[in-house]
Amino acid sequence: MVPPNCHLKIIKNRNYKYLRLRFKDFSTLLLTAPKHISEKECLNFLQDNKEWIATQINFQSQITYTLLEEKIFLFGEWIDFKDTSIQKLWQEFISTTTPSLTIKTKLQEFYQKELHSYIQLSLQHWCSLMNLYPSQITYGKSIRQLGCCYSKSHKIRFSLKLSLIPKALIDSVVIHELAHIKYPHHQKEFWDLVLTYDKNPKNIHLWFRKNHSFNLYLYKRIFKN
Ligand SMILES: [Zn+2]
Incomplete structure (x- = not known):
């Protein structure tokens, strides 16, 4: 085994x-x-635990393979990232199972910056279409909750886990949280509003059903200190 x-x-x-x-x-x-x-x-x-062992080996070989390919994982896919300092950081990160805290912190900053840039674009688009505006945006490290809208203050917190999922699905989360500014529940009016802007809010669950374990593996390695 x-x-x-x-x-x-x-x-x-x-x-x-x-x-x-x-x-x-x-x-x-x-x-x-x-x-x-x-x-x-x-x-x-x-x-x-033989299945767990096999899965870990499989994930490790998936990420070590990218050392040769010079790709990094961002927004749900392996991409060529031209910035050499990020490439170097990523290579240091994946060449050991226990990367140093300094490397992890730098990498977390990189992911947060990338996510924030995309969230800004997404909000610019959806806030004006839906005419709903959050009072503040923050980022957290939640594993289960991809987003969270505080009903009284209308602050929205996004999980950094979003930096590892496709951009179209980040839009789904943005629409979902913006809709909570108007409806702080998951009743019919809430879903009617969501469906006006997101034709397929279930796509995110389908994606996670397929990609959950690798995504979680990578997420924990990058974001859990
Ligand atoms: Zn919700």
């Missing part, structure tokens, strides 16, 4: 409460376990 070019390291310590698996680097799978856990229990744990 451990891939051929991967080395398994088991560390037992009485301070560990649970069995836990993670990749220390691309070729070392680390299993930490409480002291009393037997070798057999460790192997059973590996067996139970």
Whole structure:
């Protein structure tokens, strides 16, 4: 269950409460376990998590491949990014499973800047069409909530996760949150308003159904410190 070019390291310590698996680097799978856990229990744990291991290896090979291709992942696709400082940053980021905090912070700033530029364009377009204007825009790191509109203040907070999804779907989130300025619920009037501007608000769910796990993998690697 451990891939051929991967080395398994088991560390037992009485301070560990649970069995836990993670990749220390691309070729070392680390299993930490409480002291009393037997070798057999460790192997059973590996067996139970073999799909997780395979998925992680698959994602890692997807992103290491781009080292050769000199592409970075932005707005739902691998793109050629001509800025050499960003390319260098991305390469440093993906050549290890545990990038330094400095690299992550710089990369997060880059993603926030890219997202903000697009959100500005999208808002310019949709605010005037819908005649709804947020009082303020902020960014957060929520995994579950892509956007959130505060009903009293009409502030909108967008998740930085949007920087990893296609621009057309960001528009869906923008329309959804702007509609909340008028209707702070999900009842019929709300959806009627959304549907006036977004013919297919379900596309985002369809996209996530297909791309959820890779997207989440990348999101956590970039945005969770
Ligand atoms: Zn909503």
